[in-house]
Amino acid sequence: GGGFGNQSPDFGALIPLRTAEQRVLGREEIDNISVRVAPDASMERAMVDIERVLRRQHKLVPGAANDFSIVDRREFLDTQQEAQQTFTMLLASIAGVSLIVGGIGIMNIMLVSVTERTREIGIRMALGATRFSIMLQFLVESVTLCFLGGALGILLGTVAARTLSRFAGWEVFVSPESVGLAAAFSIGVGLFFGIMPARRAARLDPIEALRYE
Structure with a gap:
């Protein structure tokens, strides 16, 4: 299968969250969460909703800076495509x-x-x-x-x-x-x-x- 960047799902396994925390990671903190947005949904609206949920879960008061970051992978894909186009033009x-x-x-x-x-x-x-x-x-x-x-x-x-x-x-x-x-x-x-x-x-x-x- 395909994957993002150099990561391929062929080299990964999906396991329950609690199993990962207790038997694999040995801790309850989560470093990152991957979210898939429905094809007909707005990415910008989804990012706003995710930010609101995370701020509530982290108990951040209004006006406080986020202690997390939300990244749209489309930006990485666009950057990767631009780099490939530049490299192709250079070779040409x-x-x-x-x-x-x-x-x-x-x-x-x-x-x-x-x-x-x-x-x-x-x-x-x-x-x-x-x-x-x-x-x-x-x-x-x-x-x-x-x-x-x-x-x-x-x-x-x-x-x-x-x-x-x-x-x-x-x-x-x-x-x-x-x-x-x-x-x-x-x-x-x-x-x-x-x-x-x-x-x-x-x-x-x-x-x-x-x-x-």
Whole structure:
């Protein structure tokens, strides 16, 4: 079953109050009380009623400060959700920066490749290769590099997640959707950052390319 925070009802037991006081706790004081409010009831009204009952039980005079505290667990849940959203945004930002840096690296590699293979491009054009086929060739190479890098990243990430799950005791699940999304992003990065080198290769003058040393 589920529980609040890191507590799970699977690791607890419900026993009578008197039994707990006499045989487990050894005292009659109660540290905390958990109250479940009906779904159609007002939480604010319930907290006011609980405060009134506790003040009467503690025999507090009007105007005296409470010697107890009432906590709405929804505040903890909201704080936890905000922390998760912040952490998710942080991871997304890191992933975005990594994609941009990786894409720029791929683009630089392809630009260097175009420069080093200028004569090869000129020979292919002289033998009848079209500008589209030249551009397609470098686009395919760029996508292939990014896809291989993405596949390696998916493999390393899965291994790291499994290792962390084994040593930390956390339950980790790598969904097929996340793997497919990562692969799609890798292909998209290859296409986006491979366009400029591919277009530069396709626009080379065959005569100048053949003269390139």
